[in-house]
Amino acid sequence: MTHLLNIENLHVAIQGEEILKGLNLKIKAGEVHAIMGPNGAGKSTLASTLAGRESFEVLEGTVRYQDEDLLALDAHERAAKGIFLGFQYPTEIPGVSNLNFLRTALNAQRRQRGEAEMDGGTFMKLAREKAQNLGISIEMLKRFVNVGFSGGEKKRNEMMQMAVLNPTLAILDETDSGLDIDALKVVSDGINALRSADKAILLITHYQRLLDYVTPDHVHVLADGKIVRSGGPELAHELEEKGYQAVA
């Protein structure tokens, strides 16, 4: 089987400073990968680069997704092809309601894929169902995107978007940070619900905690812009015990 995502020798600079320094990573459909690593290692840089943040400059390397040159696509084209970035710090957008945002996004993706737009009624049904699963009230859906949301609510809202957009490759950047144990459970359920043979999930996390709920197939350590070690779920425990320094 070919890889859903294949990153080779990726070098990325932000404002002229090289942050990713030759990163390699292969992900197959059906797999869950976890990336762990110290602060500032470049985890979010990797996530944003994959999602198509323009100001991040790819200096070298290739990224293939579904056997296509991912780096040649704009962010919205990547989204339409099934890439979803769960933001570490979800952006607040005053003046745009969650519902309007979600429906616009979903239909923008469908249009790009040549699918019919989803009508209001069907969309509302879908949104209600997903919201209920995640313990999100309709009230919250009517509010402006992430405005005045607590840290946990923002993360849950990212999960809501993921559930509605139903991506093929979900990249979740510290979706577990700042969650209490109940919220963590809800978020993990949301992630597990997405798991399937034709999809893949890349979990970026700081803690072993999330991995108790979502068992990864592979765990990688990212340090100083590179994957320095890879292993199975046991690697996460080892990191927890000994720290990055010793493991990397």
Place this chain on the structure above:
Amino acid sequence: MTQHSESPSDVAAFHAAYDHLKPALPGAGWLRELRHVAMTRFLSLGLPGRRAEQWRYADLGPLRKGSFSPVTLAQETEQARIDAAAVPGLDAPRLVFINGRFQRALSRMEGLPADLAPQSLREVLITGGGSLRDLITDLRDGDAFDQLNTAMMSEGVVIDVPKGLKVETPVEIVYLVDDADDRAAHLRVVVRLGEGASLKLIESFKGDDSRFFTNLITQTTIADDAHLTLIRRQNEGAETVHISRIYATLGRGALAVHHLATGGQSARHELRADFTTEGGDVRYQGIQLARPHQTLDTLTFLDHAVPNCTSDQAYRGVLAAQAVASFQGKVLVRRDAQKTDAKQKSDSLLLDRSATSNAKPELEIYADDVQCAHGSTVGELSTDQLFYLMARGLSPLEAKAMLVEAFIAALCDGVPDEAARNAFIETARGWLQNLDIHDLALKEAS
């Protein structure tokens, strides 16, 4: 040589139009004299130059170059074009002006209360006699455009809302420009609310690409406990010069103005409100959407002359590449106007750094026990927000459009009529759709 040979050259064309039209201008006696005095003043004032503080940000170039004479013939306009200019889905009595001429046959009065009978200003000027002095505000001390309007006004409407009458239905006025190159409309609209009366006026300005000049003065008096809501959508053609002024005199009543301006080559919008009795309240919410190479300009002047009045102004401007949009908001709190509460906020969004936004809040406060707040911001679209939207599937244009809509959402939401509110939003969307990616160009700051 005529006696006017020394008048500034930029007013010569207006002078010629006046001389030509004089015999046909409605009204006799006192009014004729008033017009003459106004024209004389206009000629000596000339068009305001850029050095005039209040005209620093306006563009009167097209008026200096052009020659605009009032329309005398009625234009045959299809009903569909009028409907397209009106607020979609608004089921209300409607007054129609085409090229500045009132169209009784195209207007519909059904649905008005029995004791509300809008009259054609032209007819009133012709038949009015002595009562005209009460009707037409003396603008003797006003600027060139006040004088020009007084001299030339030939059409408009008079709406008298009697004491105690709360008009349930909104009343719509459509001003349409249709195939009228080098023509002008000098309009005067008079709205008078008696004690405890209320009225909601919804106005739409729309036009084709005629080189036209709209010169409108709306004068309103609002008695105690009366309430006037004025919702105005200015979306005239790309070659039109638009100057509109609202002159309000308030008793212990309230005025709410909701304004959306996107039209014209160069457009100037003014609101002046004079508080004359304690307890008056003015709310102003204005939006300007300026496309490339367009000049939009708003000037407000709230005169808090008496104590215990309130005012709240919110302005939002969105500017595409090479556009100029300005907001000058003056609040004067006179010595006696204790306990005044005056707020003003202006926010502008530059879609490209080649746009020019001028925002000048001007607070002149002579009373000591007052609450006055003002704030002004100028910003660009946030690259973080754009990336967030694009990462969810919106194209760069869709993402920008969504953020622009969000930027003006609060002011659209404030429009107190559902059909008019939707018309504001649709007009904004239409404005956005007419921009291409270059007008919105904004390199991600890296």
